[in-house]
Amino acid sequence: MCELLGMSANVPTDIRFSFAALARRGGETGPHADGWGISFYEGRGARAFHEPEPSAQSELARLLRRTPIKSRIVIAHVRKANRGRVNLENTHPFSRELWGRRWTFAHNGQLKGVKRWPLTWFKPVGSTDSEHAFCWMLDQLQQRWPDLPSPARLDRAVADLCAELHALGVFNMLLSDSRTLYAHCGKRLCYLTRCAPFGTATLVDEDWRVDFAQETGTDDVVTVIATKALTRDECWTDVERGHVLSLRDGAVRILKPDGRASARAPSPCGC
Template sequence: MCELLGMSFNLPVNPRISFRGFRLRGKYNRDGWGLAFYPDESAQIFKEPIKAGESALSEFLKNYTEIRSKIFIGHVRYASRGGISHKNTHPFSRELFGREYVFAHNGNLEYKDLELGSFKPIGETDSEHAFCHLLHCIKQRKVVDWKEEDFEWLAEKLIEINKYGSFNCIFSDGTHLFCYSDKNGYNNLRFVHRKPPYGKIKLLDDDWDIELDKDNFIDLSKEKEPEQTGYIIATRELTDEKWLKFEPGELIVFKDGRIIYSNKRPSEGMEMDVLIAIRRSPHRISLREISNKTGRSMEEVTRAVRSLLKKKYIRQDRRDVVEWYEESATFYTEPSRRREIDELMSSYSGD
């Protein structure tokens, strides 16, 4: 099967550890490899239709420390649609509204009915066809600067594409990293949060040629700047860290090393602040009280509560005689999800 890699950090980083491990996944995905990143507003893509482990270019990149970016997208290919060639090797790129989009996909789609508009594939893959269709839809919607309502629309659009087959994808506009995991659980993506204080991690691939201690560990504190924080997304875990699985049909949008949107879980920032306020309250809590506790405006709190209700993390108290958006409406956390919420709170606070 093909495998995907994504990275989103708050500061430009070198993908030394993640790329070295991911590159070895090319042993089982022999038909091509690619790595894309953004040195500035434009994208740089290195890719070849050969096994990553046999590539002199790939060998050079894994040791080249001058590559730095806040966003990376990687792919190793096992050909299922289209011949083994450069034009069929991921990631693919196109310009739209002055932004350079980069896209990689894992899965198989029956794609003939997907409209393309002005975007035409160069190769023969279902992946590039889906990418062109997606850009056509974004162009039709006129999305230049992404907003939360656009993320919600995108989640529905990706689920719609997913109806044509198996579909995991990672793509970027140079600012956001969009990661979608198949709605039927096919090769679901997973992610890990990298943040200080950094300790040691154990590598899952025993033949990584990287500086290890005698127990096959690497000390991240020697690899990362203390202010660096972000996420790594992959088809399979690369390390022994606590990787979390995407929910089926989940879209997570990362920006500057933070989760700013998910259609399945609370996003960092406003939604988590509101959820924490509700969970820590010893009794039901009103919208007005949440606003006072979090220092957020009523508009922000109402928007977060709407999202958390939709994702089934909270409930409105049934004794209320007002609508959920009224200041006096009261809420409590969903009892069946409190353990999950506590884990999210612990991860969010760094406890």
């Protein structure tokens, strides 16, 4: 299995604190030593860094922990290979262009039989079931609309496609088109939202504590998504299996699998 990290914020935000914990899990405090990657959105573009080696031992990962690249949407992944060789082309996150936007995708789990699903416009570069699933999702969206649909219509379509993939196995996923960050829980995923009044937080994986009142503005809203809680003194909310989160500017909307209702997440900055 792998681990995921995502962030959605209403202002460009530094993710070094959360990424430090994820990077340690890539071969030091966790077994996910078969590659890592991270993508930072800047407008419609994305800066991406990948390596097919443990993030805990990577000089590039250490550089990123020291470099404050600020972004409103971030997707990161550390890999424990179960399908596909350990190489660069199989290292998440994957990316493609659709409707003039850069789409980014990372996945944790196994999808039995997904490689038998036909593809038309988008083809995998590597050999993972994850990348095939990503290409299939984009194929389905391309078939439905020639141009970018409204956020509400896209939310519903992404939720429907996630439900189809969820039926194949474990489908924990992060996906973004630079406008929205989507997260689907197939087995394990949690999130928290930081906003005023800000408090302090301490990482689970190393002795690093941050007082967010000193690091953020009073109007900042930042939601972090992870496979497992990254901090020991904050209130993380588990995502229900089969649910999709749609995040814009740090605000969370929960899309239920039955398609009949959606709801705002509970009060984001408290337990």
